[in-house]
Amino acid sequence: xxxxxxxxxxxxxxxxxxxxxxxxxxxxxxxxxxxxxxxxxxxxxxxxxxxxxxxxxxxxxxxxxxxxxxxxxxxxxxxxxxxxxxxxxxxxxxxxxxxxxxxxxxxxxxxxxxxxxxxxxxxxxxxxxxxxxxxxxxxxxxxxxxxxxxxxxxxxxx
Amino acid sequence: xxxxxxxxxxxxxxxxxxxxxxxxxxxxxxxxxxxxxxxxxxxxxxxxxxxxxxxxxxxxxxxxxxxxxxxxxxxxxxxxxxxxxxxxxxxxxxxxxxxxxxxxxxxxxxxxxxxxxxxxxxxxxxxxxxxxxxxxxxxxxxxxxxxxxxxxxxxxxxxxxxxxxxxxxxxxxxxxxxxxxxxxxxxxxxxxxxxxxxxxxxxxxxxxxxxxxxxxxxxxxxxxxxxxxxxx
Numbered sequence: 001x002x003x004x005x006x007x008x009x010x011x012x013x014x015x016x017x018x019x020x021x022x023x024x025x026x027x028x029x030x031x032x033x034x035x036x037x038x039x040x041x042x043x044x045x046x047x048x049x050x051x052x053x054x055x056x057x058x059x060x061x062x063x064x065x066x067x068x069x070x071x072x073x074x075x076x077x078x079x080x081x082x083x084x085x086x087x088x089x090x091x092x093x094x095x096x097x098x099x100x101x102x103x104x105x106x107x108x109x110x111x112x113x114x115x116x117x118x119x120x121x122x123x124x125x126x127x128x129x130x131x132x133x134x135x136x137x138x139x140x141x142x143x144x145x146x147x148x149x150x151x152x153x154x155x156x157x158x
Numbered sequence: 159x160x161x162x163x164x165x166x167x168x169x170x171x172x173x174x175x176x177x178x179x180x181x182x183x184x185x186x187x188x189x190x191x192x193x194x195x196x197x198x199x200x201x202x203x204x205x206x207x208x209x210x211x212x213x214x215x216x217x218x219x220x221x222x223x224x225x226x227x228x229x230x231x232x233x234x235x236x237x238x239x240x241x242x243x244x245x246x247x248x249x250x251x252x253x254x255x256x257x258x259x260x261x262x263x264x265x266x267x268x269x270x271x272x273x274x275x276x277x278x279x280x281x282x283x284x285x286x287x288x289x290x291x292x293x294x295x296x297x298x299x300x301x302x303x304x305x306x307x308x309x310x311x312x313x314x315x316x317x318x319x320x321x322x323x324x325x326x327x328x329x330x331x332x333x334x335x336x337x338x339x340x341x342x343x344x345x346x347x348x349x350x351x352x353x354x355x356x357x358x359x360x361x362x363x364x365x366x367x368x369x370x371x372x373x374x375x376x377x378x379x380x381x382x383x384x385x386x387x388x389x390x
Binding site: 005006030129131133134135137141152153 | 369370371372373374376377378380381382383384385386387388389390
């Protein structure tokens with residue numbers, strides 16, 4: 001459902017960054033599922049991790065989206081040099097014409113995640129009920145916009 | 159109904175606050191109701207008639223300004239009636255009633271028990287004096303003594319001069335009955351309603367002051383972008 005709605009909102013998008021506003025939590029299981037959904041939809045689904053975003057420090061992972069079977073995913077490594085040069089990072093994310101889902105960290109705490117905002121086609125922010133502060137969400141939205149990224153939507157974790 | 163939906167959602171989300179406040183409210187209201195109900199117990203009432211002895215009835219028929227004197231007599235009786243109303247509820251009278259009842263060893267008849275338990279109302283020249291007490295015998299005896307205090311012994315409280323000008327008589331002997339608890343019940347109902355309103359207000363305020371994201375709509379409003387998925 002998330003991929004389908006994303007496709008309706010931004011049909012041209014081939015790379016999406018999933019990021020949080022607050023430091024707690026991890027979006028990797030969600031990113032993995034979106035990449036699996038992309039693979040099922042006929043794209044070459046790829047999962048990338050933002051270097052330096054150490055999600056394993058935090059325990060709370062979002063639930064599974066819809067019980068999709070694990071698909072064969074290509075895991076893409078992004079290095080810091082690519083991040084500093086937006087065009088190189090963009091080329092790496094779009095290489096091979098697949099659909100790349102990037103599991104990012106916190107927009108406000110991870111500079112790498114913020115740098116990736118301008119390399120991906122769209123950014124999706126994840127908000128957690130009763131955990132994420134509205135002020136953090138607004139600051140994250142402003143940071144994405146200032147970085148030149150395009151915030152396409154949000155995911156609400158109940 | 160559609161307009162109320164977000165508020166109902168907030169109240170459902172903040173149900174622990176609502177339940178806590180309403181439960182506390184019902185407990186306090188119930189305690190106050192019980193206390194008021196027990197304190198009232200019985201009420202004994204007596205009715206007095208007040209007149210001004212210088213009123214036209216006492217004036218010679220030859221007097222030419224009878225209408226003016228009639229009005230003056232009416233006003234004076236009303237004034238005396240109000241005066242006796244106030245005096246009947248005073249500490250002085252409560253002490254007198256208590257002292258007169260002391261030899262009978264009736265329960266709840268100390269000056270502090272009588273003081274504040276007397277209520278009085280006037281309708282034209284008739285005064286309705288009531289005494290509340292937890293015991294029917296004490297209420298009845300106190301009302302009877304109160305009647306005596308305001309008639310034959312009134313000079314002790316209103317002064318000899320005023321006592322001379324007034325005629326006060328018991329026209330209905332004291333009778334006792336269960337005190338009306340309608341006010342206590344009404345107060346209980348009002349307290350509960352106010353508590354519920356307070357709980358709703360606090361619930362809404364608590365939610366408005368919460369800086370964390372609460373639901374999908376809240377997230378959409380804050381970010382200005384659509385929510386693409388909700389994970390449970």
